[in-house]
Amino acid sequence: MPEPCPVTPIHEVFSQRKSIVAVSFIAAFLFLIIVRLTNEVNFPLILNCFGQTSVKWIPFSYTQRRTLRTHYGYINVKTQEPLQLDCGLCAIVSNSGQMAAQKVGTEIDQSSCIWRMNNAPTKGYEEDVGKRTTIRVVSHTSVPLLLKNPDYFFREANSTIYVIWGPFRNMRKDGNGIVYNMLKKTVDSYPSAKIYVTTEKRMSYCDAVFKEETGKDRL
Numbered sequence: 001m002p003e004p005c006p007v008t009p010i011h012e013v014f015s016q017r018k019s020i021v022a023v024s025f026i027a028a029f030l031f032l033i034i035v036r037l038t039n040e041v042n043f044p045l046i047l048n049c050f051g052q053t054s055v056k057w058i059p060f061s062y063t064q065r066r067t068l069r070t071h072y073g074y075i076n077v078k079t080q081e082p083l084q085l086d087c088g089l090c091a092i093v094s095n096s097g098q099m100a101a102q103k104v105g106t107e108i109d110q111s112s113c114i115w116r117m118n119n120a121p122t123k124g125y126e127e128d129v130g131k132r133t134t135i136r137v138v139s140h141t142s143v144p145l146l147l148k149n150p151d152y153f154f155r156e157a158n159s160t161i162y163v164i165w166g167p168f169r170n171m172r173k174d175g176n177g178i179v180y181n182m183l184k185k186t187v188d189s190y191p192s193a194k195i196y197v198t199t200e201k202r203m204s205y206c207d208a209v210f211k212e213e214t215g216k217d218r219l
C-alpha cells in the first residue's frame with residue numbers, strides 16, 4: 001500500500017525559499033543514504049514518495065532485500081543483458097563420483113546459492129548432492145548433453161541459471177558459432193530458460209586465472 005506523501009510541490013516553494021529547499025534536498029538525500037545503510041525502513045516505501053508508485057511494498061526478508069550485483073562478463077542469450085546475481089554462502093558441488101554416498105544433500109540445500117557443473121544429476125541423488133540448483137556452469141562441450149534432455153533442464157528446472165563457457169570460434173554470435181547457435185535455438189523453444197554466455201574478455205580473464213593457479217595453459 002503506497003503511503004500518502006506529505007511533500008509540498010517544489011515549484012510553489014522554490015522562488016520564495018530557495019535556500020530552505022536546497023537544505024531540505026540535502027537533508028532528504030542524507031536521510032535516504034542513512035535509510036539504505038541501516039536497512040531499518042523499507043526502501044521501496046520511500047521510492048513511492050518520488051512517484052514510483054508501481055513499486056509494491058513487500059516486507060522483505062534480509063536475503064530478498066540484498067541488491068543484485070551485475071556481472072558484465074556473462075550475457076543473456078535472449079535479452080543480451082548482463083547477469084544479475086548476489087550470493088551469500090555458496091555451495092559449489094563437484095560432479096565427481098566421490099559425491100555419491102556423502103549424504104550432504106540437506107546441508108547443500110541450505111546454501112543461498114548452489115553451483116553445479118555441466119549436466120551433473122540431482123534427481124535420484126538428492127540425499128547426497130541436494131536438489132536445488134542456482135547456477136550450472138556448463139562447458140561448450142557439455143551443451144549437447146543438456147540438449148539430450150532439454151525438457152528437464154530448460155523447462156522443469158527453469159529457475160536455474162545456465163552459464164556457458166567456450167572458445168570464441170564456438171561462441172561467436174555472427175551465425176558461425178556452433179554452440180551459440182544451439183543456445184539461440186534453445187531459448188527460442190524454451191523462452192523461460194535463463195541461458196548466459198561468457199564474454200571473450202571474461203574468458204581471457206578466466207584463462208589467466210587458471211594459468212596462474214595451475215601453471216598450465218588451458219589453450
Ligand SMILES: *[C@@H]1O[C@H](CO)[C@@H](O)[C@H](O)[C@H]1NC(C)=O
Nearest residue numbers: 154155156157158159191192
Ligand atoms: C517452470 O518450472 C516449473 C516447476 O518445474 C513448472 O511448473 C513451470 O511450468 C515452468 N514454467 C515454464 C514456463 O516452463
